[in-house]
Amino acid sequence: MKNIQSSFELPCGQVLQNRIAKSAMSENIGTLKNAPTKTLINAYKVWAEGNPGLLITGNVMIDSRALGEPRNVVVEDYTHFDALKQWAETVKGTGVHLWPQLNHPGRQAFASINREVVAPSAVPLKMGGASKMFKVATPMTEDQIWDCIKRFGTSARILKEAGFTGCQIHGAHGYLVSQFLSPNSNTRTDQWGGSLTNRVRFVIEVYREIRKQVGKDYPVGIKINSADFQRGGFSEEESIEVVQLLSREGIDLIEISGGTYEKPAMVKGNRFKKSTVEREAYFLDYIEKARKVTDKPLLLTGGFRTVAGMETALQGGKLDIIGLARPFCLHPHLAQDIFDSKTERFQAPIPKIGIPFLDKMGGVELPWYELQIHRLGRGKKPRPSLGGIWAFLFTLKGMFIKSWMKN
Numbered sequence: 001m002k003n004i005q006s007s008f009e010l011p012c013g014q015v016l017q018n019r020i021a022k023s024a025m026s027e028n029i030g031t032l033k034n035a036p037t038k039t040l041i042n043a044y045k046v047w048a049e050g051n052p053g054l055l056i057t058g059n060v061m062i063d064s065r066a067l068g069e070p071r072n073v074v075v076e077d078y079t080h081f082d083a084l085k086q087w088a089e090t091v092k093g094t095g096v097h098l099w100p101q102l103n104h105p106g107r108q109a110f111a112s113i114n115r116e117v118v119a120p121s122a123v124p125l126k127m128g129g130a131s132k133m134f135k136v137a138t139p140m141t142e143d144q145i146w147d148c149i150k151r152f153g154t155s156a157r158i159l160k161e162a163g164f165t166g167c168q169i170h171g172a173h174g175y176l177v178s179q180f181l182s183p184n185s186n187t188r189t190d191q192w193g194g195s196l197t198n199r200v201r202f203v204i205e206v207y208r209e210i211r212k213q214v215g216k217d218y219p220v221g222i223k224i225n226s227a228d229f230q231r232g233g234f235s236e237e238e239s240i241e242v243v244q245l246l247s248r249e250g251i252d253l254i255e256i257s258g259g260t261y262e263k264p265a266m267v268k269g270n271r272f273k274k275s276t277v278e279r280e281a282y283f284l285d286y287i288e289k290a291r292k293v294t295d296k297p298l299l300l301t302g303g304f305r306t307v308a309g310m311e312t313a314l315q316g317g318k319l320d321i322i323g324l325a326r327p328f329c330l331h332p333h334l335a336q337d338i339f340d341s342k343t344e345r346f347q348a349p350i351p352k353i354g355i356p357f358l359d360k361m362g363g364v365e366l367p368w369y370e371l372q373i374h375r376l377g378r379g380k381k382p383r384p385s386l387g388g389i390w391a392f393l394f395t396l397k398g399m400f401i402k403s404w405m406k407n
């Protein structure tokens with residue numbers, strides 16, 4: 001307990017008040033013009049009242065032409081600045097850090113809500129029947145790559161000006177940064193593809209651009225995959241090398257996750273490897289290896305459900321911060337509940353609706369948790385008994401309206 005409650009100083013000098021972080025969960029409750037809503041802001045008020053060390057927002061898109069979901073928040077200029085300030089104010093006076101997660105979906109962008117899809121290479125997603133929901137991407141030109149790098153920095157700076165206290169690059173789960181890293185999705189033959197030195201160039205340039213725009217005292221973290229878990233993909237050995245390279249650059253916090261839309265290990269970890277079930281967190285084996293090559297702070301996310309599991313993981317210094325996502329939807333004051341010894345175990349059910357290809361890609365699971373966030377934002381209590389069908393209908397509605405707006 002003492003360990004979980006102890007504060008932690010990041011390399012940039014900023015301090016997290018304890019070792020619990022809410023990992024990013026795409027809330028999908030911005031406006032259809034991609035601004036933060038009151039509901040979204042209120043959900044963060046509720047989470048901040050629970051006193052975690054760090055709240056990482058759901059992915060905030062850096063380009064309005066590239067959305068992961070219809071109601072993502074987009075920060076590419078000052079259009080939504082007042083609402084962003086209100087969002088940042090939710091942690092004012094609490095000691096809780098609030099970091100936006102910056103993202104570009106690359107090829108993992110639904111065709112129905114994006115006119116144009118760009119990615120490192122024109123490699124289609126292999127998701128069986130669900131692949132039809134995605135267009136084959138157009139490979140990015142050199143100018144588009146540099147524009148995108150610049151956008152990461154600009155979004156980070158605007159969000160800093162709005163009052164956010166740090167930021168995280170989304171370098172995991174098969175989105176653009178992770179697409180550049182993986183030889184499966186990056187088949188380029190120029191300076192951005194081929195060797196790991198070339199594939200890592202994009203994320204290094206993104207980090208440098210953000211650092212240039214936010215300054216050295218501001219926390220900049222990243223979420224990366226321990227692996228893609230796909231043949232010929234981004235391997236664990238390569239991931240360890242990337243950890244070393246980012247550490248040398250001066251990154252403040254490295255969050256470990258894994259998987260892509262094609263292989264969603266980020267939310268399914270314990271459903272495919274026995275040893276990780278026994279050890280609760282999905283990527284513990286990996287983090288032990290990462291610890292050997294970096295002294296930068298490590299945050300592990302995926303599978304933590306018990307206070308005992310969190311304490312064990314923190315002991316011995318294998319990792320520094322515990323990340324949880326789904327449990328925060330049903331236990332919004334999770335950190336304070338731990339400190340008050342109110343709860344020993346946190347639930348995170350897996351809702352389904354019985355349509356195999358949708359259930360397989362987590363088609364209902366993610367929207368179901370988004371709906372729970374919606375409830376928090378509207379001042380309601382979480383509802384564990386909520387039917388998966390409501391989540392499905394909610395997603396369809398958002399997709400339909402955004403698709404209609406696009407055309």
Ligand SMILES: Cc1cc2nc3c(=O)[nH]c(=O)nc-3n(C[C@H](O)[C@H](O)[C@H](O)COP(=O)(O)O)c2cc1C
Pocket residue numbers: 023024025026027057058059101170172173223257266267301302303304323324325326327348365366367369370
């Ligand atoms: C509704 C939902 C949305 C998510 N959105 C994001 C996201 O925007 N960015 C991200 O890095 N991970 C996202 N994730 C993955 C979580 O951050 C986390 O890695 C994963 O859920 C495993 O942690 P958990 O077992 O504590 O839930 C999302 C997960 C859920 C359930």
